[in-house]
Amino acid sequence: MPIEEAAAWIRQADGLLITAGAGMGIDSGLPDFRGPGGFWGVYPALGRARIAFEAIANPAAFERNPALAWGFYGHRLALYRQTKPHAGFAMLQALAEKLERGAFVFTSNVDGHFRKAGFAAERICEVHGSIHHLQCAAACSDEIWSADSFQPEVDNENCRLMGDPPLCPRCGQLARPNILMFGDWQWLERRSALQQQNLQRWLATVDRLVTLEIGAGTQVATVRHFSERQPGRLIRLNPDEPEIARHPDALALPLGALAGLKQLYQALA
Incomplete structure (x- = not known):
């Protein structure tokens, strides 16, 4: 079964790259x-x-x-x-704790929910910024x-x-x-750029990377494109657009964030 294969991939990994789009927040009620x-x-x-x-x-x-x-x-x-982050966030943390290099989050979401759920600030890259920070x-x-x-x-x-x-x-x-908004030339990217530097340093320490992409659609494809460029294996959770093109080692699971994470968590238990 694909979910069992995905679980086996995570078991064999030494680092988990969690890439998340807007679909990650739907089960929280966003x-x-x-x-x-x-x-x-x-x-x-x-x-x-x-x-x-x-x-x-x-x-x-x-x-x-x-x-x-x-x-x-x-x-x-x-x-x-x-809004309280849904239970899938805690499941991701539990999975990451079992891996030698832990996990790093790359997200286009600006809601701050990975940090709110307890992920370390130095292990989060908010590529489009955060609503919890201001600029002129x-x-x-x-x-x-x-x-x-x-x-x-x-x-x-x-x-x-x-x-x-x-x-x-x-x-x-x-x-x-x-x-980062539409048509935005004034966005100050310094904070996100520093987070991306942290991410690249972490990636350099990982030998057996698995990217777990959750709820990233094609309308704003930043996360999907980033996931597909990474080395190692890719697992995509997306109930509407699970297809993966041009990737040699990938699993496409047509599941929503919480449902998919529950199945993965149970398969890894």
Whole structure:
């Protein structure tokens, strides 16, 4: 059975590279933004205004309408803070503890849930940044700081920030999440670049690598492309797009994040 083969691969590995896309968060109750219908179902005010995800998740939105842009990101920040990572995160940690070199996380998710679930900060690479960190919207400097002190109050019906937005401590202008957005030339990538350096150092210590990709789709294919470029074996968990092309040693499992991780965990028990 494929799940038994995947478990055998992990058993033989000395390091586990966990690559995760948006599908990793669905079992925690986080919304799925695939397609305008799904996105506007979560943000009906943006649906009424016919504002697509690509238009609001865009630095231009902070220039046009800061209250609306921070209504969207403030709601997401509060949601990610309130939501508990699902049990699959703990299963991944348990699997990693059995391996000589442990695990490293590479994710396009900005929700911070791997860190919240207990993964070490130095073993996480958030390639698109994190909503829990801020930067100047005008990129007046390369400073990136924690969003912990910002407690957004959002009018969810109208997707608008009710209070004051966060400001840059250096120039006093509007701050924004340190997230790579669509059409984004102002994103400060220093934090993510340092994480990628940590990842490359870790990869250099691993001889028998297995990449376990979870919930990474083709719409934003950063994670899929990264997974397929790695040496060693690749296991892909994806209920909708499990196919793997041009990889000599791979298993495609049409399973969601939590269901797939439960089966792997049981097979490795």
